């Protein structure tokens with residue numbers, strides 16, 4: 323191949339250097355933040371004058387942080403379940419269906435991906451005000467579902483398209499009804515795609531902040547919304563702690579994904 | 589009408605304005621091994637899928653034991669099928685795949701266990717029972733698919749080019765296994781292939797497809813010795829086709845030679861079929877010039893050109909050829925006039 327790594331000669335060194343700089347550039351702020359979360363000075367001095375776990379104790383004991391954390395988790399789980407379920411229905415329609423306007427529908431389903439989220443946020447807020455959904459959990463779920471669904475649909479549709487339809491036919495000839503065939507044979511065959519859909523849906527909701535600002539009410543705040551509010555008041559060690567915990571959570575989630583992929587590639 | 593187990597009656601399927609199956613009628617007996625043979629795109633798979641229930645015909649009927657299947661959905665037809673592509677369920681083991689149709693039918697556990705054992709035995713895959721499909725070779729996968737398709741004792745077994753992805757040696761092994769299984773189980777089989785050798789080897793009767801219609805139905809010998817059309821003559825085996833003129837019942841070659849093979853009630857221009865192995869080099873007959881000679885061990889294959897400019901192919905057994913001839917030689921080609929076969933179309 324033209325761009326075979328082993329044939330690049332001294333370009334290899336340059337390439338590695340650029341990659342190294344990029345990694346440092348991307349990781350350095352995160353490392354700084356994690357370091358600050360253990361910083362004994364409450365004014366976020368760097369380098370830290372000493373190390374402490376005090377801020378962690380404070381954050382974990384603060385019911386406000388805990389509340390918004392639980393709100394985010396609950397919201398993420400409900401959005402994920404709904405997104406995967408609807409994604410499956412849409413995926414079967416797009417991958418197996420044969421109806422006029424199918425390609426248009428496929429394109430339409432993806433529009434939330436390219437729509438500026440501020441526009442979506444305003445539009446949803448205006449609509450939900452009229453429907454008395456603004457500031458409710460249901461409104462929050464619906465708003466995040468709009469954002470999460472395209473990822474879920476893409477992942478599931480492409481998994482379905484890679485699965486031979488004869489698999490479904492074979493299951494039906496074995497005596498399974500169409501939906502029995504899909505649940506017992508096709509779902510396990512596309513578990514990969516379903517898992518990606520779930521991860522993407524959860525993450526979409528988990529770190530979404532623009533639309534969430536419009537949906538939030540004083541009693542209903544997701545973690546990112548609360549963090550943003552906190553940062554606007556003052557840059558406290560609390561923020562560094564919460565951020566570090568989020569980084570830890572993300573790493574765990576990625577590890578889980580890698581484990582799952584390794585398992586199902588066998 | 590009695591006797592037919594599975595019957596296709598004026599079956600027709602169109603895709604848009606393309607006619608994929610054109611009013612096919614066919615009667616199949618219980619326990620028969622039928623192959624659908626024909627060139628690519630001739631409608632074999634479409635017909636099979638209509639029998640399985642995945643394609644709804646535009647017109648016509650599929651009858652099993654005299655009852656129409658058209659309104660019956662595939663999962664209630666009690667038909668087994670082995671597909672061209674591998675369709676084992678990837679998340680289930682070999683044994684679980686074979687058990688799947690029985691589990692769906694909610695059969696008792698002990699019965700399922702016994703049947704799985706029997707099927708694994710039938711396809712000689714007992715040692716593989718706990719493997720996943722990805723850990724099997726293509727041939728093994730198709731044998732498991734066969735076991736799965738037979739596990740619920742279906743009335744009919746359909747196979748759509750199940751061996752086309754396998755190499756020749758493996759294909760022959762599994763062909764033998766399919767023959768044995770047909771004998772042991774007595775199941776009615778419809779087998780799609782575009783390999784004529786496979787069709788001749790396996791089947792009781794061959795259904796030859798052409799452009800969405802049935803060209804001819806018959807045993808391999810029927811199709812080989814008595815093709816009803818130029819298409820059949822050309823598709824099954826090799827053949828030399830010579831335009832002849834029938835005069836007072838006797839065919840005449842293009843150069844005027846009269847053949848002593850009386851064809852009653854026939855007049856006009858016809859086609860004569862001569863298989864390469866029915867021709868031999870001789871001192872008298874049709875004068876020809878040798879344009880090619882290939883030595884194939886037991887057989888010598890010649891290409892010869894006739895006086896009217898047609899190339900014929902001649903295959904002689906080595907020990908029969910008392911006449912040695914080489915490229916450029918002028919000899920004669922003989923054949924048994926009584927065996928000369930005029931294609932009726």
Ligand SMILES: Nc1ncnc2c1ncn2[C@@H]1O[C@H](COP(=O)(O)OP(=O)(O)OP(=O)(O)O)[C@@H](O)[C@H]1O
Pocket residue numbers: 603606608626627628629630631632633634635782
């Ligand atoms: N779903 C479909 N939509 C449109 N045309 C189709 C469809 N299925 C089959 N056809 C057409 O119908 C014709 C017959 O197809 P079929 O699959 O029955 O051929 P076949 O005899 O099985 O050929 P092969 O040996 O290549 O498998 C082909 O010309 C094919 O293009």
Ligand SMILES: [Mg+2]
Pocket residue numbers: 632633634748
């Ligand atoms: Mg086919």
